[in-house]
Amino acid sequence: MDAGIVSSIKNEDYIFDMDTGNLLGYSQRLVFSFGERILGLISNIEEFESNLLDLDGNKLPPKKSQLIAIDDVKHDGYLVMDEDKLQVKDIFWIDREKRQIKGYLVLGIGKRYLTYRTTSVMEVLENITNPYVIFDDKLEEVLIANGMLLQMVPFQYSKMDNGFPLEMFFNGNEEFDRVKSWLGNPEREFLLRAQVLLGEGCPNWFDMEFSKIEIDGKKCIGINILPIEEIKRAEYELKKSNEILRGLVQIQNDFFIYEQDEVTLKKLLEFILKTSGAELGFIGQVTTKYSDKPLLKLDAVSDISTLSKESFNLFEAYSRNNFLFDHPGNFIDKCINTKKVMIINDSSLFRDVKQPSGHPSLSNFMGIPICKDDNTIAMIGLANRKSGFGQDLVERLTPLFSFYTVIVQAIQEKNEKEELFKLKEEKEYLFSNILEKTSDLVIILNKDRKIEYMSPSVKKILGKDTFQLIHKLVEDTFQPQFKVGKAHYQSLQKFKTDKGDKWIDVSLDLLLDSHSQINKISIIARDTTTRIQHEIKLREALEKEKEVNVFKSQFISLVSHEFKTPLAIIKSSIDIGKFYLKNDQDAQKSKKVVFDKLLKIENETNNLDQLVVKVLESEKVDQGEFPVNLVEVEINNFLEEIVNKARFKNLVVFNSTIDFEQTIMWDKILIQRAFENVLDNAIKYGEGKPVIFTIAKNGGTLYLVIKDNGVGIPPAELNNVFKPFYRASNIQNTEGFGLGLVTVEKFVALNHGEILINSIPNEGTIVTLIF
Structure with a gap:
């Protein structure tokens, strides 16, 4: 059938x-x-x-x-x-x-034998959305190409009179050789993935489906061209991401298993450079440990020492400075402060950046801030990438940046713990030594007021009635009138001991539990007997000092052509006295008037005499006639005695960061007068605000800083403050002779020091004594 x-x-x-x-x-x-x-x-x-x-x-x-x-x-x-x-x-x-x-x-795949008619082929090709072309069986002549392909051909048609063989579209010979090999075997179909010169930004990736077909009885090669540039780009990005993740896993293992911070950070920088294609780079943490402004402390940096002799010297200098960079006003600062990624691809912008000799020239730069809680804690810098920097690279490297953020936080937390542990050990060591050696009285009582601890100095000061006196000290201080804080009391108590009367300055703290109940009582007290006795003896000197302030004011009037005022008073008093003596109608009244006038004469004469004494004292210093007696002085004790004087107490906040037993060679009298003069000025012109007195040491240099928050000194007048009798224009209504800072400067110089003054009107004045 x-x-x-x-x-x-x-x-x-x-x-x-x-x-x-x-x-x-x-x-x-x-x-x-x-x-x-x-x-x-x-x-x-x-x-x-x-x-x-x-x-x-x-x-x-x-x-x-x-x-x-x-x-x-x-x-x-x-x-x-x-x-x-x-x-x-x-x-x-x-x-x-x-x-x-x-x-x-x-x-089987690749075995189909196809026969088509030209008209049907053209109808189909013009309705598909991807490029399609039909060559002769030798791939030398284009027989049919759809519109999509013709639009994507990157060559000039005017120069293609002889047609365009397939070979000219391939980016590499290897791929075309594979196509020629296929032509010679019986396989009907062939799939090739290759980069082809089609479309914008050639070459681009395509999947090319080759088929041996017949069109109207003529053997041909049909090529269906499928664009896969986005797929290849995704594959590339995925490959790069996987490489980054594999690298990060290895670096992470090194960091958390072996805890080798320096090695890990060097590996991380090398990995960032390799992944980004940059030639130079650094990673580093932002710190304010060494300055009040942010500095960059590098964790790892490209080794430039092999570039040249100058580069070697520069790299060695960086190494000696532990790669701590001060970078005012440049693009690194800008990246840190703005907390934004900075990309510079214009090399001309680096001309304005002053670079040290030996520093590699920069063609481009990318700075990436590492932020936490709205603060820049670290930074990554990359430079000299051949293709320049762009946002696409930032996105690709994001896992690296995130990883470095984790590393920085881990390192900082570890360092903080180590520092806290070290600080705790140091504090415990210092505390135990201080308690054993301190001259202060340190006492700890439990909630039942039984003594748990007292320093050796307690018995030395309180004598044989120590325990009785301790309880009296607590009872007398633990009174409402001495309460200065929620759980803090301060008092000055006088005790009779077998070693004589003792003045004890007491600071009592209540240590409370979670229910605000007293758990322990801590007492730190100081024997201030010598200071109190000294203050008593100096009260008269204090009164005289007040008189001196009056005399200073009078002498300024003298310098201001008002010297005639006291003389006029003296002359008028004498004239009135003579008048009453000559007209002795009422002897009792005349005696009283004359006595009053003599008192005025005496007062004005004393004022002029004190002024002359101040002038002579200043002159003696200028002539080198003032004796200087340098002795070893315990700085903290000496200065605490000064600020604890009645006229400074509760007006001066004293803060010392130097060792308790630190000493210096000073003439105690001259230095004391210098400090008191500066403190007096700070209080006088401080408008009732607290005066801050700070002691610090940097290397072998001692800094003593006295800061007030008062009227300040006009900038134009700062250079005149050390001139005799000069007084700032904004304090003319305040008493003074204008000799205080003159004497202070001379007394400090005699003790081998110097004095600096900085001031802002209506904000305050800072006086710094440097020894």
């Missing part, structure tokens, strides 16, 4: 009668896949089976015999068509009711 096309519902590729072996039907798909030649091979089942081979090239047994025990069979093998041996999958089964053998014959 004639073979007909099987309906699309059933659509088996072939149907054979089991009894006769004749072909009952075939599918159009079979002809489409294998061409018209297949019909000559399937006219009957025996002819068909004679052209089927297994994968080893052996003839297969008859289908009928294979279907005796089972209903469905699958075979992978070959179909022999003329000179072609096509790889196929033969799937067949038995329909026992109709006594038919049915099956599918599936051509």
Whole structure:
């Protein structure tokens, strides 16, 4: 019977009668896949089976015999068509009711043989959205190309009179060689992924599906071109991301397992440079440990020592400075302060940045701030990347930046713990030594007021009645009138001991538990007997000092052409006295008037005399006639005695950062007068605000800083403050002679020191004594 096309519902590729072996039907798909030649091979089942081979090239047994025990069979093998041996999958089964053998014959990938008409091909190509082109069978001449491809050709059509062979579109010879190799083998189809010169920004990635086809009987090569640039870019980014993650895992293991901070940070910088393609770079932490402004302390930096001799010297200098960089006003500062990524690809911008000799020239730069809680805690700097820097690189390196953030925080936390532990040990050591050696009285009582600890100095000062006096000290201080804080009391107590009367300055603190109940009582007291006695003896001197202030004011009047005022008073008093003595009508009244006038004369004379004494004292210093007696002085004790004087107490906040037993060679009298003079000025012109007195030491230099928050000194007048009798224009209504700072400067110089003054009007004055 004639073979007909099987309906699309059933659509088996072939149907054979089991009894006769004749072909009952075939599918159009079979002809489409294998061409018209297949019909000559399937006219009957025996002819068909004679052209089927297994994968080893052996003839297969008859289908009928294979279907005796089972209903469905699958075979992978070959179909022999003329000179072609096509790889196929033969799937067949038995329909026992109709006594038919049915099956599918599936051509292996790349084996289809296609024949088309030119008009139908053109209709199809112009309606697909990706580039498609048909070459001759030697890939030298374009026969048909759709509009999409023609738009993507990057060459000038005017220069392509001889056509454009496929080879000219390949970015590399290797890919085209693979295509030529395919042309010479029986494979019908070929898939190639390659970079091709098509589209903008060539070359771009495409999947190229090659097919051997016939168009109107002419052998051709059809190429379906599928753009995969985005896929390749995604693959590239994924590959780079995976490389970054693998590298970070290794660095992370080194950091957390081996705890080698320096090694880890160097590896991290090397990895950042390798990943980014930058030639130079650094990673570093922002710190205010060494200055009141942010500095950059590098964790790792590119080694520039091999570039030149100057670079070697510069790198050595950086190393000696422990890679601590002071960088005022440059783009690194800007990156730190703005907390924004900085990208500079214009090399001309670096001309304004002053770089030291030996520093590599910069063509571009990218700065990445590492931030935490709105503060820049670290920074990454990269430079000299051949392709320049862009936001895409920032996004790709984000995992590295995040990792460095974690590393910095871990290092900082570890360093803080180490410093706290070290500080705790130092404090415990110092505390134990101080308690044993201090001259202060340190006492700790429990909640029942039983003594738990007292320093050795307690018995030395309080004598044989120590325990009784301790309880009296607590009871007398623990009174409402001495309360200065929630749990803090201060008092000055006088005790009678077997060693005489003692004045004890007491500071008592209540240590409370979580329920605000007294847990312990801490007492730190000081024997101030000597100071109190000294203050008593100096009260008269204090009164005289007050008189001196009056005399200073009078002498300024003298210098201001008002010296005639006291003389006029003296003269008028004498005239009035003489008048009453000559006219002795009322002797008692005359005596009283004359006595009053004599007192005025005496007062004015004393004022002039004190002024002259001050002038002479200043003159003696200028002439080198003032004796200087340098002795070893315990700085803290000496200055505390000064600020604890009645006129300074509660007005001066004293803060010392030097060792308690630190000493210096001073003339105690001259230095005391100098400090008191400066403190007097700070209080006098401080408008009632606290005066801050700070002691610090840097290396071998001692700094004593007295700061007030008062009226200040006009900038134009600062240079005149050390001139005799000079007084600032904004304090003319305040008493003074204008000799105080003159004497202070001279007394400090005699003690091998210097004095500096900084001031801002209405904000205050800072006086710094340097020894």
